[in-house]
Amino acid sequence: MPELAEVAFFARQWNAGMDASVMRVTTHSSARVFRESPAKRIASTLKGQALTEILTAGKQAAFRFSTDIWLGIHLGMSGRLFTDGSRENLAPWAEGDKPPQPTHDRLVLHMSNGTALVFNDPRMFGLVRLYRGDTTPPWWAAIPPALSSPLFTLDVLKKVLDSHPGVLLKSLLLDQRYFPGIGNWMADEIMWRTRLSPHNRVRALGNKEVRLLYKTIREVCNDAMEVVSKSWYPAPDNWLFNHRWKRGGRCPRDGASLLYEQIGGRTACWCEKCQRQIKNYELKIKN
DNA sequence: CTATTTGTTTATCC
DNA sequence: AGGATAAACAAATA
Numbered sequence: 001m002p003e004l005a006e007v008a009f010f011a012r013q014w015n016a017g018m019d020a021s022v023m024r025v026t027t028h029s030s031a032r033v034f035r036e037s038p039a040k041r042i043a044s045t046l047k048g049q050a051l052t053e054i055l056t057a058g059k060q061a062a063f064r065f066s067t068d069i070w071l072g073i074h075l076g077m078s079g080r081l082f083t084d085g086s087r088e089n090l091a092p093w094a095e096g097d098k099p100p101q102p103t104h105d106r107l108v109l110h111m112s113n114g115t116a117l118v119f120n121d122p123r124m125f126g127l128v129r130l131y132r133g134d135t136t137p138p139w140w141a142a143i144p145p146a147l148s149s150p151l152f153t154l155d156v157l158k159k160v161l162d163s164h165p166g167v168l169l170k171s172l173l174l175d176q177r178y179f180p181g182i183g184n185w186m187a188d189e190i191m192w193r194t195r196l197s198p199h200n201r202v203r204a205l206g207n208k209e210v211r212l213l214y215k216t217i218r219e220v221c222n223d224a225m226e227v228v229s230k231s232w233y234p235a236p237d238n239w240l241f242n243h244r245w246k247r248g249g250r251c252p253r254d255g256a257s258l259l260y261e262q263i264g265g266r267t268a269c270w271c272e273k274c275q276r277q278i279k280n281y282e283l284k285i286k287n
Numbered sequence: 288c289t290a291t292t293t294g295t296t297t298a299t300c301c
Numbered sequence: 302a303g304g305a306t307a308a309a310c311a312a313a314t315a
Binding site: 002074176266267 | 291292293295
Binding site for chain 3: 076077078098104123124164166168264
């Protein structure tokens with residue numbers, strides 16, 4: 001579930017514990033999410049420390065305690081953050097979906113102000129890790145600048161594209177080394193808004209497409225943050241987003257049936273009618 | 288029973 | 302070397 005804006009939404013839930021300190025920690029200590037940092041060590045380190053800062057970048061969240069303790073959480077495929085008070089009625093599952101089951105709570109921080117901060121992850125592809133230091137952890141500093149920041153320039157994008165000419169564009173968009181926070185739905189949304197078929201390889205893009213891609217990446221990130229990170233969904237109906245989940249969906253632009261295909265190991269949803277395949281370089285030469 | 292899933296890493300092959 | 306593919310991780314859902 002969680003991509004850029006969903007991660008930001010979930011991380012915000014833990015604001016309820018801001019400035020309070022950790023009284024008690026409960027963990028599902030054998031859980032795979034603790035594969036890098038043992039649950040016991042996390043629990044003993046956090047005890048008595050105050051939550052002082054919440055950060056998100058890409059698909060990752062970091063919680064700073066006191067001054068030099070950093071709790072990093074990656075939500076993986078099914079991870080969620082909430083407080084015990086909102087377990088039943090938080091927006092992501094308020095309408096119909098089952099609330100998170102307590103048996104899937106992997107880490108719970110019982111805070112001095114009475115709130116409990118919960119990390120719940122049924123599938124356990126998520127990751128919890130701990131770091132001590134005066135500055136952000138190495139794995140945090142390694143996350144590239146946000147795609148919405150001034151540091152992500154057209155020139156940066158061009159260099160990334162130049163370094164991977166043979167890759168499917170959609171696959172490249174999923175690469176967290178270059179596009180932090182973009183996941184499967186955002187990548188499909190970007191491809192759809194640029195009217196480029198997911199079968200296009202990077203080298204097929206001309207200058208015009210690269211500029212359009214740049215604008216669209218930023219637009220989708222900004223839209224997602226604007227709509228999702230503060231109040232969750234629904235998304236506007238003129239996004240591909242609303243139409244891509246159930247098979248049989250139709251393109252909001254032209255009403256054509258959406259296609260679902262495995263491309264680059266992931267399910268791509270796209271509209272054959274309005275998303276075009278750019279003629280490849282070899283064909284151009286022959287013509 | 289089957290196949291599917293909003294993520295990532297690793298192995299393997301071409 | 303660069304890139305594709307499958308598998309692995311684990312659990313719910315259709």
